[in-house]
Amino acid sequence: xxxxxxxxxxxxxxxxxxxxxxxxxxxxxxxxxxxxxxxxxxxxxxxxxxxxxxxxxxxxxxxxxxxxxxxxxxxxxxxxxxxxxxxxxxxxxxxxxxxxxxxxxxxxxxxxxxxxxxxxxxxxxxxxxxxxxxxxxxxxxxxxxxxxxxxxxxxxxxxxxxxxxxxxxxxxxxxxxxxxxxxxxxxxxxxxxxxxxxxxxxxxxxxxxxxxxxxxxxxxxxxxxxxxxxxxxxxxxxxxxxxxxxxxxxxxxxxxxxxxxxxxxxxxxxxxxxxxxxxxxxxxxxxxxxxxxxxxxxxxxxxxxxxxxxxxxxxxxxxxxxxxxxxxxxxxxxxxx
Numbered sequence: 067x068x069x070x071x072x073x074x075x076x077x078x079x080x081x082x083x084x085x086x087x088x089x090x091x092x093x094x095x096x097x098x099x100x101x102x103x104x105x106x107x108x109x110x111x112x113x114x115x116x117x118x119x120x121x122x123x124x125x126x127x128x129x130x131x132x133x134x135x136x137x138x139x140x141x142x143x144x145x146x147x148x149x150x151x152x153x154x155x156x157x158x159x160x161x162x163x164x165x166x167x168x169x170x171x172x173x174x175x176x177x178x179x180x181x182x183x184x185x186x187x188x189x190x191x192x193x194x195x196x197x198x199x200x201x202x203x204x205x206x207x208x209x210x211x212x213x214x215x216x217x218x219x220x221x222x223x224x225x226x227x228x229x230x231x232x233x234x235x236x237x238x239x240x241x242x243x244x245x246x247x248x249x250x251x252x253x254x255x256x257x258x259x260x261x262x263x264x265x266x267x268x269x270x271x272x273x274x275x276x277x278x279x280x281x282x283x284x285x286x287x288x289x290x291x292x293x294x295x296x297x298x299x300x301x302x303x304x305x306x307x308x309x310x311x312x313x314x315x316x317x318x319x320x321x322x323x324x325x326x327x328x329x330x331x332x333x334x335x336x337x338x339x340x341x342x343x344x345x346x347x348x349x350x351x352x353x354x355x356x357x358x359x360x361x362x363x364x365x366x367x368x369x370x371x372x373x374x375x376x377x378x379x380x381x382x383x384x385x386x387x388x389x390x391x392x393x394x395x396x397x398x399x400x401x402x403x
Contacts, residue, residue, distance in 0.1 A: 069238045070212040071172045071272055074126060075300060080334050080359055083304060083342025084120035084128040085352050087176070089319070091116060091131070093348075101143040103135045106156040113156065117163040121171055123349035124356030127340065128164075128171070129215050130156040132206065133178035136198045138190075150205040157209025174215035174240065175206030177228055184223045192223055199231030207235050214239040217277050217304075220252040222263060233269040240340075242277040242302050245288045249386025256386040257291025264299055275302030278344045280381040281309050282321065282329040286336050286373050287385045293337035293367070303338035305329060307346035309378070319346025323354035328376045330355035335365045
C-alpha cells in the first residue's frame with residue numbers, strides 16, 4: 067500500500083512543509099535548555115497549537131516535536147527511558163491535528179542527530195546509532211506518523227544509520243542534511259556527495275535535501291547542486307528565515323514574510339519539490355510562502371546573482387564542490403518592511 071506522502075506527491079508539483087519548532091515553542095514560553103519533547107506530555111495543548119499553526123497557514127506537511135527525541139539527547143534531561151513514550155505522544159498529537167484538518171496532511175516524525183560523533187572520530191558506533199534511531203522510529207510509528215523525517219544531519223554514516231532504522235521500523239523516510247560550512251556539512255559532505263549517496267542507498271528516502279544551514283541564499287545554492295547532479299528523487303528545501311541576530315536577550319531571525327515568499331518561489335524554480343522553513347519561520351512566514359507559490363508562475367532556474375539579489379549574499383565564495391560563486395555583502399539584501 068502506498069504511503070501518504072507519495073500519494074500527495076502524485077497530485078501536486080510542490081508541497082509546503084512547516085516552519086520552525088524551537089522558535090515557535092520559545093514564543094510559547096519554552097525556556098532555553100529545556101527539552102521541547104517533554105512538552106508533548108506536559109504541555110500538549112501548546113504542541114497542538116504548534117501543529118495547527120502550520121496547518122492553518124497552509125502547510126501540507128508538518129514535523130512532530132521530536133527532533134531531540136533519541137536516548138542520547140534525552141539523557142541530558144534524565145529522560146532516556148522515555149524515548150518511546152515521548153515520540154509516540156508527539157506523533158499522536160500530530161495525527162489528531164492532521165485528521166481534523168479536512169484535507170490531506172502528512173505527519174512527519176522528526177528525527178534529529180544523536181548529538182554524538184560517529185566512529186572513528188568519536189565513540190558512537192554505527193550499530194548503536196541504528197539502535198538509537200530505531201527506538202525513536204518505533205515510537206513515532208506507534209503514534210501514527212506517516213513518514214520519518216531525518217533532519218539536520220552532518221555525518222554520512224549517521225544519515226545511513228537513520229535510513230536503516232526506518233527500514234527496520236517498516237516506515238518510509240525523508241532525509242535532509244545541514245550544509246553550514248562553506249557549502250559542506252560539518253563533516254564535509256557536499257550537495258554532490260549527498261545526491262550520490264542517495265542513489266546508492268539500499269532503502270532510499272522518498273525525498274532528500276537541505277535544512278537549516280547559514281541562510282536562504284546558501285541553502286538554495288545547495289539545492290541547485292542537487293539539481294545539477296541529475297537526481298530524480300524529489301528535493302527538499304527548508305531554509306532559515308533570514309540571519310540570526312541577538313536582540314533584547316534572545317535570538318531573532320531577520321527574514322520577513324516577504325523575503326520568505328521570494329525564497330519559496332526561488333526554491334521551487336531551483337528544483338525543490340518540498341519547500342518549507344527552518345529556524346525563525348513562523349505561521350506568518352508560511353502564509354506568505356503559500357500565497358506566493360500559488361500565485362506566482364514558475365520561472366526559469368535562477369542564477370546565483372538573482373538569488374543573491376533577492377535574498378542576500380552567500381556566506382562563502384564556494385558551494386563546497388569547487389565552483390566559485392558571487393559573494394555580495396549581506397548589506398546588499400533588500401530591506402523589508
